[in-house]
Amino acid sequence: MFGVPLETIVKGHDNYKYRPFGKVAELACGFQGGAGALEAMDSKRGIDPEEYPRLVRQWCDANPNIRKLWYAAEEAAVRAVTQKTTVKLKHGVQYRYAGGILFADLPSGRSLAYVQPQVQIETIRPPGKDPFEKECLSFWGMDQVKKHSCPFRSQSIHEKVDLYFGCLKSLLLVKARFKRGREIRGF
Incomplete structure (x- = not known):
């Protein structure tokens, strides 16, 4: 860097x-x-x-290859939801849509689950660049910053959460063994 x-x-x-x-x-x-x-x-x-x-x-x-990983993961997840299918990436990672849940299956055998995923077109306004439209993915979950919980019950209050692909920490941490993503090819 x-x-x-x-x-x-x-x-x-x-x-x-x-x-x-x-x-x-x-x-x-x-x-x-x-x-x-x-x-x-x-x-x-x-x-x-x-x-x-x-x-x-x-x-x-x-870190261009980590950026490529984000975009490949995003494309795969959006396709899995819109086509209600499984989309495989390299190194044992895949996105699988089943029963209203998007699963990010990791090489470890574990899966991250995103409940009621939805794809919608949103306008992105990057600073200093022209706005553009793209398919964005959201799911129902707990906002990890606010961590809302119901004061009268032991249950969490769930809300619509935007899924950005840098937040797939487990996926990125798996890639750490590939020299911080520098050897990721063909994602």
Whole structure:
């Protein structure tokens, strides 16, 4: 990301100054976050907020295969829901629609389940770019930020949650064994 050897980012070396930038960028951008995610993860406020957009671009430029994984996963999941079928990716990952649930089947044998998935056309307005329309996926679940729960019952209150493909943490963590996605080919 910074054009320096990873092994030189150690205490006592000049390149150690890059560690806080790289750590925050990896945590935020690795799960498809942008400048807002960087701000949220920069708890020590060690990074000038004006640097956030540049760090996002640097991370994206340094990790093109992880970005390809996000888009391939999104396309596969949308197709599984719209066609009510199973769509396989490489390395043992697949999306499967069954009984009103979208499953993300992982190489470990575990599955993530997304209840009542829906695909709808939404207008995306990226900062500094022209708006465009795309198919977006949502499901019924608990908002992981708000974590709503009902005060009168032990049950959670579920709501419509947008599914973005950086949030498939298990899928990305599986890819860590492939050198942080750098060897992912043909996704």
